[in-house]
Amino acid sequence: MIDTTAFPITARWPTNDPSVIQLYSYPTPNGVKISIALEEMGLPYEPHLVTLSDADVKSPAFLSLNPNNKIPAIIDPNGPDGPIGLFESGAILLYLAEKSGKFLGKTASDKAKITQWLMFQMGGLGPMLGQMGFFYKFAGADIEDPRPRERYLNEAIRLLAVLDGQLEGKDWIAGGFSIADMAIAPWINALEFYGTKDVVGYHDLKNVPAYVERFFARPAVQKAKFIPNPNG
Structure with missing residues (x-):
């Protein structure tokens, strides 16, 4: 489960199901990489729309998860060592592939x-x-x-x-x-x-x-x- 005090972003974008991956994104090329990965991998997730306006991506709430103020970002409440927040689409793709055991090859x-x-x-x-x-x-x-x-x-x-x-x-x-x-x-x-x-x-x-x-x-x-x- 997600400790909302550890992830202040949840105050602005509340979670309906804190037991699943939380996706903070917008459907740009970088954003849809992650929604595509989550759908292809069959991982349960909850999407939150974060617009590209400064009011969203430069808000203290979003910056608390991604200090680089870019979508996408995720919180995985079931990370390897407890809940984990991640940004950078390439890093998220690698993380999700390793988590799911899919789409990263066999060797x-x-x-x-x-x-x-x-x-x-x-x-x-x-x-x-x-x-x-x-x-x-x-x-x-x-x-x-x-x-x-x-x-x-x-x-x-x-x-x-x-x-x-x-x-x-x-x-x-x-x-x-x-x-x-x-x-x-x-x-x-x-x-x-x-x-x-x-x-x-x-x-x-x-x-x-x-x-x-x-x-x-x-x-x-x-x-x-x-x-x-x-x-x-």
Whole structure:
């Protein structure tokens, strides 16, 4: 069970069932990684909508769980040494995979390869596509200097080519379906939201489009992609 005094976030986002994992999130690429993982793994959880507004992510309640003021974050009341709070989507994915015994491969070598592709997303694909989106869809689009936009566009194209090559002859990025796919596919799907599929040559890629379609056809992914529901 969750001691509410140890986790002040529960005062602002009260728990209905403190015996299950508490998810604090919003359905962005980073957020849905965790709802997808929880659904795929069959772990009971309770979602709480945390908007991206400063009023939520920079509130003392949320900062008490994640001092880096980013979604997602979780509390697991049944952690290995008692209740545990975690932030950073990659760290949460690794934790949940180890907890459930699923989607982290069968051997130590499998785990290492899956982890390397998870880190590829965390350190490369996510940050670069996010920055590209900023310069194409959001405030960065008003900047006249083309160099920042070109930098992130070119890096996005390069990273997508890396993925396309890795997926040759494979359904999933590291062999079997894994937490690496849960991290990568939502970020590729963000190209639609950013309106950048054409500029990155998405439709010219040989393997990536079918990979994303295959991923989002999974029933657990379909259910999880709008959890927490931003529309209430």
